[in-house]
Amino acid sequence: MAADNSAAAPAPQSGLRDNRFAVRLESLLVLVILIVALSFLSPYFLSVSNFLNILLATSVIGVLGFGATFVIAAAGIDLSLGSVLALSGVVGALSVNSLGLPWPVAIVTCLAVGAFCGLINGVLNAKAGIPAFIVTLGMLGVARGLGLVFTNGQPVYGMPDPIIFLGQGRPFGVPMPVFIFIAVAIIAHFVLAFTRFGKYAQVIGDNEGAARAMGIRVERHRIALYVVSGLLAGLAGLLFLARVNSGDPTAGLNYELTAITAAILGGTNLFGGRASVLGTLIGALVMGVLQNGLNLLAVSSFYQQMAIGAVLVLAVWLDQVNRARGQR
Amino acid sequence: MSLLELDGIKKHFGPVQVLLGVDLKIDAGEVVALVGDNGAGKSTLMKIITGIHKPDGGAIRFDGADISGHSPGEIRERGIEMIYQDLALARMQDVASNIFLGREPTRKLLGLPIRMIDRARIEQEAEAMIRKLGARVPSVRHPVGKLSGGQQQSVAIARALTFNPKLVIMDEPTAALAVREVEHVLDLIRELKRQKIATILISHRLTDVFAVCDRVVALRHGRVVSDEAIANTSMNAVVAHIVGAA
Numbered sequence: 001m002a003a004d005n006s007a008a009a010p011a012p013q014s015g016l017r018d019n020r021f022a023v024r025l026e027s028l029l030v031l032v033i034l035i036v037a038l039s040f041l042s043p044y045f046l047s048v049s050n051f052l053n054i055l056l057a058t059s060v061i062g063v064l065g066f067g068a069t070f071v072i073a074a075a076g077i078d079l080s081l082g083s084v085l086a087l088s089g090v091v092g093a094l095s096v097n098s099l100g101l102p103w104p105v106a107i108v109t110c111l112a113v114g115a116f117c118g119l120i121n122g123v124l125n126a127k128a129g130i131p132a133f134i135v136t137l138g139m140l141g142v143a144r145g146l147g148l149v150f151t152n153g154q155p156v157y158g159m160p161d162p163i164i165f166l167g168q169g170r171p172f173g174v175p176m177p178v179f180i181f182i183a184v185a186i187i188a189h190f191v192l193a194f195t196r197f198g199k200y201a202q203v204i205g206d207n208e209g210a211a212r213a214m215g216i217r218v219e220r221h222r223i224a225l226y227v228v229s230g231l232l233a234g235l236a237g238l239l240f241l242a243r244v245n246s247g248d249p250t251a252g253l254n255y256e257l258t259a260i261t262a263a264i265l266g267g268t269n270l271f272g273g274r275a276s277v278l279g280t281l282i283g284a285l286v287m288g289v290l291q292n293g294l295n296l297l298a299v300s301s302f303y304q305q306m307a308i309g310a311v312l313v314l315a316v317w318l319d320q321v322n323r324a325r326g327q328r
Numbered sequence: 329m330s331l332l333e334l335d336g337i338k339k340h341f342g343p344v345q346v347l348l349g350v351d352l353k354i355d356a357g358e359v360v361a362l363v364g365d366n367g368a369g370k371s372t373l374m375k376i377i378t379g380i381h382k383p384d385g386g387a388i389r390f391d392g393a394d395i396s397g398h399s400p401g402e403i404r405e406r407g408i409e410m411i412y413q414d415l416a417l418a419r420m421q422d423v424a425s426n427i428f429l430g431r432e433p434t435r436k437l438l439g440l441p442i443r444m445i446d447r448a449r450i451e452q453e454a455e456a457m458i459r460k461l462g463a464r465v466p467s468v469r470h471p472v473g474k475l476s477g478g479q480q481q482s483v484a485i486a487r488a489l490t491f492n493p494k495l496v497i498m499d500e501p502t503a504a505l506a507v508r509e510v511e512h513v514l515d516l517i518r519e520l521k522r523q524k525i526a527t528i529l530i531s532h533r534l535t536d537v538f539a540v541c542d543r544v545v546a547l548r549h550g551r552v553v554s555d556e557a558i559a560n561t562s563m564n565a566v567v568a569h570i571v572g573a574a
Binding site for chain 1: 378380399400401402403404405410412414415416417418419420421425429430431432434437443444445447
């Protein structure tokens with residue numbers, strides 16, 4: 001944190017806000033500690049193939065986390081991420097599997113379904129004035145239910161080869177989802193940290209009245225942010241669909257919890273105004289490493305759920321402590 | 329023709345009539361005080377001029393064009409800036425970002441048709457503006473939330489003056505300031521007048537009003553109850569208008 005010496009010039013030029021590549025040190029530290037600890041605890045942890053595994057397992061959560069980051073930046077929340085992921089995957093799978101459409105349609109369908117769900121979230125929140133928490137909680141139920149209705153609760157098996165390649169292909173030995181994950185991270189970071197779109201998202205979360213007075217079209221922007229978040233949930237749905245070779249209506253259950261945790265852990269302020277995609281990337285890796293480690297140590301998945309919940313609370317607490325220290 | 333002409337502005341919020349037909353004219357370079365009791369409708373009237381509220385009736389003309397119903401962004405484009413009482417700053421953003429809020433210059437990314445904020449230019453120009461105003465802000469990279477009240481106000485002022493406005497509206501700019509800082513703001517208003525920039529000053533401090541203004545307009549229960557040249561009135565008379573004793 002910058003020291004409290006604003007009267008003196010020149011001012012300290014450190015701190016998250018000044019450097020657009022800076023990430024919260026605590027989350028990086030947590031990641032390193034986890035990696036070191038697990039290297040000692042498990043002989044299988046420290047290997048290239050296991051790290052690729054972690055990246056692969058993190059890719060879906062990471063992409064969702066980037067969506068959460070944009071929405072939370074503007075003091076919103078998207079609880080429907082996991083359900084929209086499932087609905088997008090299901091509809092994408094049905095489009096090629098039942099309707100017999102060519103494989104590129106599955107890609108477009110996944111993204112479009114996700115973006116459309118986001119659009120509905122955004123319009124209900126920004127135009128109808130329903131709190132984001134309620135709107136997206138409603139969408140969590142509706143999207144999940146719709147996915148189950150479309151498939152009668154059964155996974156839709158069998159994707160064309162190009163789709164399977166997206167999920168299971170390994171060019172240069174690296175899983176395709178990892179390439180997509182990294183590419184999305186770079187684009188999302190650029191948009192959030194370097195463009196007006198990203199700047200305005202954070203300004204809206206910081207002081208909505210000021211944003212409006214300065215000519216930023218707050219409602220329109222907010223809708224766009226939910227569309228981005230929905231679009232990324234659709235992409236996550238596509239990645240999931242491609243990896244397991246089926247559109248599963250129960251996919252991504254509770255993933256929103258992990259995605260939001262990743263964002264908060266990475267230093268994005270739960271109440272808006274400050275957000276970092278790179279931070280979310282690290283937050284998602286923490287979650288991925290944690291899960292991988294618990295798997296390697298043969299800890300029951302019941303405990304893993306508890307761990308995720310505990311980390312969420314811990315991350316928010318860390319954030320509170322940080323802010324209390326930052327205020328004069 | 330006047331720079332700004334308000335003609336019969338009406339506004340209600342639910343059953344509450346806030347403005348009941350306000351007429352007001354302001355010329356280029358004129359400094360006009362807007363006074364009135366709490367709830368007289370001053371801030372609402374100003375927020376209608378800046379496009380935050382839409383009027384229920386009446387017309388607004390600025391610089392020869394009808395601007396009724398325009399958005400805050402369009403109205404800023406036309407040359408009306410407001411320094412809000414709460415300053416309307418994004419506390420987690422730095423000084424430079426706040427000064428350019430809503431108007432960030434952009435440049436192409438590697439020659440591609442992708443626009444990114446031109447951060448170097450923003451810092452450079454913000455720096456120049458802060459220096460020009462003689463404001464003491466530690467660095468344009470400093471988050472605004474960590475500055476003192478007076479420094480924050482300097483940022484709000486710098487933002488209002490960076491884009492060559494024709495009219496600057498100030499809502500209680502001196503209410504929260506120390507004596508020396510008040511003098512600085514008053515000097516600034518005089519300087520704006522020299523540059524032919526019009527100012528509307530909302531203030532409860534009549535000493536400030538009589539020190540820098542050409543005219544004083546009193547608002548009471550949503551109506552203009554007096555509109556006099558400073559030279560032809562007195563503080564007692566203005567107070568009487570404000571409280572409705574005259």
